[in-house]
Amino acid sequence: MNESALRRALLVIAIVGLALGVGVWRTGFGSLEADTIWMVATLPVVAALAISILRDFWIGRFGVDAIALVSMSAALLLGQPLAAVVVAIMYAGGTVLEDFARGRAERNLKALTDRSPRVAHRKSTHATETIPIEEVAVGDALMVRAGELLPVDGILLDASASLDESAVTGEPLPVPRSAGDTLRSGTVNAGEAFSMRASALAEQSTYAAIVRMVAAAQTVKAPFIRMADRFALFLLPATLLVSGAAWYISGDPIRALAVLVVATPCPLILAAPVAFIGGVSRAARAGILMKGSAALEALAQVRTAIFDKTGTLTIGGAELIEIEAAPGRNTDHLLRLLASLEQASHHVLADSIIRAARSRQLVLSHPHDVREYRGAGLKGRVENMSIAAGSRALVLADKPLPKWATSGDERYRDEPVLRVFVTLGKHLAGIFTFGDALRPDARDALANLRSAGITRMVMLTGDDGAAAKHVSSGLDLDVIVADAVPADKVATVEAEKATAPTMMVGDGINDAPALAAATVGVAMGARGATASSEAADVIILADRLEPVAEAVRIAQRTRAIALQSIVVGLALSAVAMIAAAMGQITPVAGALLQEGIDVAVILNALRTLGDGRLGRA
Structure with missing residues (x-):
């Protein structure tokens, strides 16, 4: 008994x-x-x-x-x-x-354990076999049927997929994913069957980590x-x-x-x-992992919040900020043509451009006769149209900008952005501006933290002062620390912690020492398991900043x-x-x-x- x-x-x-x-x-x-x-x-x-x-x-x-x-x-x-x-x-x-x-x-832990993935469908040359997830190896090609749980973390191989990530991130609506996107175990295939490549063993995947952390808590x-x-x-x-x-x-x-x-x-x-067990379980339902009730209690007493800039306050990467189209040109049409051309490119912007097109449900064409100019851009043909995309020097040479493009050129003159000029035939058809944009929910998240009693907010960044000032201009921050190497970040955290209980929020590997040094380290873990997640006390699974404020409120x-x-x-x-x-x-x-x-x-x-x-x- x-x-x-x-x-x-x-x-x-x-x-x-x-x-x-x-x-x-x-x-x-x-x-x-x-x-x-x-x-x-x-x-x-x-x-x-x-x-x-x-x-x-x-x-x-x-x-x-x-x-x-x-x-x-x-x-x-x-x-x-x-x-x-x-x-x-x-x-x-x-x-x-x-x-x-x-x-x-x-009850939440039992629900998490009960719905843990148990089998996977491994694809081979001749057939698909159903195996226990413990037998999945990194690199295996897996098929996920409609309505099934993703067995392990992996990379999407098919062009698109729709995932219900509510059990992992708390997001209520299905999320579209594109080829090459990172997929996490424990999410549900909300669309048609798709193929993925395993990038982690079952015990090292996201969902197993969630169960372990909630159990430890x-x-x-x-x-x-x-x-x-x-x-x-x-x-x-x-x-x-x-x-x-x-x-x-x-x-x-x-x-x-x-x-x-x-x-x-x-x-x-x-x-x-x-x-405290109830609080940890409530946080898990919102896509917030607390590594124990001690972390939850410490978070409740935080009065200073320090934020890394890139990937935390900002999206973290070259995202499409604006499309300027020539008179008579359609922005979606230009984006579709550019993304079609970029499929042949290895440039850092190519993935961002293709992702932006697919997010608008644009159908891409196959490019022909593509020639890439390393570091400058590329030229080719899409749908029998000659198209060039890249730097102003490559695309326009010494030609002046047309009148419709001058205002944008002036607006972005001293900004830390990348500008891609696109010509169709011999005429400038559009200009695409890319930059590390502020997260859409950053202002609201900081305002909610203020209302929760966070009295001091600090931004840490390795970028120069001009870039830091540009990002911080629309945020309610008390201090900005620019040109900070990892050692500077740790020193700043230690200094703030000596004054008041301090929370450090970051996402990169270089943030791990600062996260470990803070009273409470909060990792933005939506983009996979990194050293920052290992060093943190709290992990935010959704790719948003607002759950940080929600975590403080729950605590x-x-x-x-x-x-x-x-x-x-x-x-x-x-x-x-x-x-x-x-x-x-x-x-x-x-x-x-x-x-x-x-x-x-x-x-x-x-x-x-x-x-x-x-x-x-």
Whole structure:
């Protein structure tokens, strides 16, 4: 019989014993028989509790359950078996309630484990075979059928795919992916079957990491929880002192028993771990991985936020910012022709251009007679049209810009951008501007962090001052540190951490030392497992900045609920102890009152599983 079943059995024995005793007493068989039934129903709970306390003491743990043992034993010795059996019911009921609370808080982990990928469809020259995911090797070509989970991390081989990533990133809508995009295990194929190439083993893939981190979060104790455990060491002697004083002053041992009974907060100290487990689970549902409840508690106390620029505040790469088209030209048509040509290029911009075209659902053509000028651009033919794309010098030579293009040239003159000039035939047809654009949600994310109590915001970047100033101009930042090498980033983090609890948010390998140095390191892990994810305490799986603010909000709410449960529960217990010492509460009434307090604080702790916002789950 496992411990959970044993606790339920003890509760049933105590309840049946109470009911039988009451029945015997009411039918007139005598109080002696009823007392005997109540005592017999209490003894199994006393024995099980004594064994549990000795076992915990042997491994160096001590808890407030000792008060329950003392109160039941004292009730039996003082001839109060009814009070003893009621305390036994309250204690056994409290342990069953603890099991329920833990099970409710750990439901997300079970759901994660239950939906873990188990098989993969490996393609070979002659057929496709279904194998356990443990047999998938890096480089294997896999087929993912409609509605199936992606078994491992990989690279999309087909032209396109549609993925439901809600279980991993919290994104509610299917996300389109293109050939060459990184795919993550645990996401669901929301479209037609497609092929992918495995880039990681099953145990090293994203979904396995999620399950491991959430499981670890439930065993690592936060400082707040350890503080609550230490409080238990003082609760027993304090309770014995108050009960002894009540007996001494009143001369009535029943008052001392009543004090012991109301001071039996069996599930009370559990309220903090239940709250933190709930908070970690809630964060996981939002695509935020907390590496333990200690990370969650630390995040709740952060007051300074430091952001890496490239890939964190910005998208991190050459993204299409603007298309300027000549009069009479269609921007989508120009983008389609350019992307078709770029399919033959190895330039760093080629992938970005092709991705931009596919995001607009544009159908590309096959290029012909392509000649690439390294570092300058390329020329070729698309749909029987002569097209050239690249630098102004390659495309226009010494020709002046037409009038429609002069305003854009002036606007981007001193900006850190790349400009691609495109001609059709001999005429300039369009200019494409690429740059490291600010994330669309960056301003809102920083504003939400401000409202959450982050008082100081710092941007760190290895770029020069001009590029840093350009990005920061639209952001609510207090300090900008430019030209920073990894050592400078660590020094900045250390200096800020000496003043206030500090969060460092980054995504690159060069951010790993700074993430490790911060009070809390937050990695933008949407683009795969990197050294930054290993060094971080919190990992954001969605490719957005807003979840950073959501992580802080969840952490603050979780800690507040845990603190509320502990303080309010113990305050109510203290008031009940005083009332019992003054003779205002009987032992039976005290047991019922204390169980009501315990139930209330644990149910309050379970609120961390919710969103905390009206109208949302």
